Amino acid sequence: MCCAVPVGANLQSAATQMRKPNVVIILADDMGWGDPGCYNTQSKTPTPNIDRLAARGMRFTDAHSPSAVCTPTRYGLLTGRYAWRTSLKSGVLQGYDPLLIETGRMTIASLLRQNGYNTGAVGKWHLGFGAQKPVDYAKPLVPGPNAVGFDYFFGIPSSLDFTPYVYVENERATEFPGATVADSKHQRDGGKGFWRGGAIAPGFKHEETLQTLTDKAVAFLQRQSKKKPFFLYFPLSAPHTPWMPVGEFRGRSGAGDYGDFVVQTDAAIGRVLKTLDDTKLSADTLIIFTSDNGAHWLPNEIERFGHRANGPWRGQKADIWEGGHRVPFIARWPAQIKANSVSDELICLTDLMATTAAVIGAALPENVAEDSYDILPALLGRKQSGRIREAVVHHSSDGAFAIRQGEWKLELCLGSRGFSDPRTLDPKPGEAAGQLYNLKDDPGEKNNLWLQKPEVVARLTALLEKYQREGRSVARHRHASQ
Numbered sequence: 001m002c003c004a005v006p007v008g009a010n011l012q013s014a015a016t017q018m019r020k021p022n023v024v025i026i027l028a029d030d031m032g033w034g035d036p037g038c039y040n041t042q043s044k045t046p047t048p049n050i051d052r053l054a055a056r057g058m059r060f061t062d063a064h065s066p067s068a069v070c071t072p073t074r075y076g077l078l079t080g081r082y083a084w085r086t087s088l089k090s091g092v093l094q095g096y097d098p099l100l101i102e103t104g105r106m107t108i109a110s111l112l113r114q115n116g117y118n119t120g121a122v123g124k125w126h127l128g129f130g131a132q133k134p135v136d137y138a139k140p141l142v143p144g145p146n147a148v149g150f151d152y153f154f155g156i157p158s159s160l161d162f163t164p165y166v167y168v169e170n171e172r173a174t175e176f177p178g179a180t181v182a183d184s185k186h187q188r189d190g191g192k193g194f195w196r197g198g199a200i201a202p203g204f205k206h207e208e209t210l211q212t213l214t215d216k217a218v219a220f221l222q223r224q225s226k227k228k229p230f231f232l233y234f235p236l237s238a239p240h241t242p243w244m245p246v247g248e249f250r251g252r253s254g255a256g257d258y259g260d261f262v263v264q265t266d267a268a269i270g271r272v273l274k275t276l277d278d279t280k281l282s283a284d285t286l287i288i289f290t291s292d293n294g295a296h297w298l299p300n301e302i303e304r305f306g307h308r309a310n311g312p313w314r315g316q317k318a319d320i321w322e323g324g325h326r327v328p329f330i331a332r333w334p335a336q337i338k339a340n341s342v343s344d345e346l347i348c349l350t351d352l353m354a355t356t357a358a359v360i361g362a363a364l365p366e367n368v369a370e371d372s373y374d375i376l377p378a379l380l381g382r383k384q385s386g387r388i389r390e391a392v393v394h395h396s397s398d399g400a401f402a403i404r405q406g407e408w409k410l411e412l413c414l415g416s417r418g419f420s421d422p423r424t425l426d427p428k429p430g431e432a433a434g435q436l437y438n439l440k441d442d443p444g445e446k447n448n449l450w451l452q453k454p455e456v457v458a459r460l461t462a463l464l465e466k467y468q469r470e471g472r473s474v475a476r477h478r479h480a481s482q
């Protein structure tokens with residue numbers, strides 16, 4: 001019932017007739033499906049700017065990050081390929097790890113650069129620098145973002161609670177991380193944040209990072225003009241820990257430091273939107289807002305604040321359950337995407353690569369973007385005979401797999417295999433060896449049908465194994481037909 005729908009000739013000609021739009025991708029770090037008010041009317045974290053984006057664009061309810069944690073999602077977003085196909089089979093990179101993206105592999109940035117765009121990345125990189133471990137921050141950080149398609153880069157190496165704490169501009173640390181900061185106490189409330197101890201640049205202040213990165217993103221936009229299209233990839237450092245809302249944002253939510261930091265994150269997004277308005281670039285810009293995985297929000301915090309950061313979904317960041325990888329996803333493109341629209345299309349952040357190619361009318365070579373489906377038909381509200389994606393593969397922080405097709409979700413594990421309890425369970429003889437849920441009837445993933453539906457288990461297992469074996473989930477002829 002779910003089959004790939006090739007992009008038709010009509011759509012392609014429509015895409016090529018459009019002026020090449022600017023493309024801005026804003027990737028929140030650990031913001032949950034239930035944080036933005038436009039997704040959750042009971043949210044305790046006011047997000048007027050994200051809500052405004054949704055009111056003027058399309059909001060997807062069934063969008064997924066390819067992984068439930070940072071690094072693999074970023075790899076998948078930029079390359080259109082699942083990161084579990086690389087050497088990274090679980091977890092994330094550390095701050096001294098080499099570049100994960102293979103130099104020579106096409107990314108959204110290199111695709112757009114080849115097609116005449118100015119390309120910039122500002123924010124949390126978390127994809128490594130250089131060719132060997134450990135990275136030496138006294139030397140040029142080559143290869144890095146510039147080597148995989150970005151004309152300009154400014155940002156931090158990895159998460160804001162991972163060492164080293166330093167800014168990198170293009171291929172250099174702006175200040176050598178020669179000082180040391182002590183491990184902070186693990187604070188989930190009280191305004192002091194959390195980070196691991198270690199190397200820090202003398203002038204680096206955690207609480208200023210979101211502001212600094214936003215200043216740089218705004219400056220990049222102010223350097224652009226209507227003469228040449230641009231691409232800005234803006235992976236925010238927030239609302240990931242350390243939760244350190246500043247000044248006017250303190251006390252603005254009903255969900256403690258985390259909620260206040262979500263409000264501050266929303267305001268940073270608002271500054272980007274305002275800059276596009278002020279520079280008269282909004283009308284020609286496709287903006288995507290999404291998040292790299294679910295919120296790191298614990299059951300006792302749901303109870304304490306009455307705020308469901310991951311909405312109705314089970315679990316949280318890192319989990320194989322929906323709370324790990326179902327994320328907010330909003331697209332705004334004036335005159336192309338219908339305002340205040342909602343789509344229930346099943347999509348994955350790996351789809352941004354093929355979609356971007358379709359938007360600019362570029363054909364992708366066969367050997368790139370192996371897990372990327374063109375969702376432009378959904379964005380443009382075109383009627384389709386079936387779903388765009390055949391299926392989506394999910395991946396937990398410790399490397400467990402799940403596959404989703406239509407209403408069925410098969411998880412080849414017991415437990416969350418992420419942060420939620422129980423994390424892992426050993427199968428017992430005669431009992432289910434994994435989890436199978438019907439998300440239509442059971443969106444909360446409570447009723448395991450593994451034993452009752454062996455034919456569905458077998459079918460989805462075979463499909464996942466085919467995707468793993470073949471090195472791709474998009475048919476080989478697919479990109480060439482675009």
Ligand SMILES: [Ca+2]
Nearest residue numbers: 029030070292
């Ligand atoms: Ca993250």
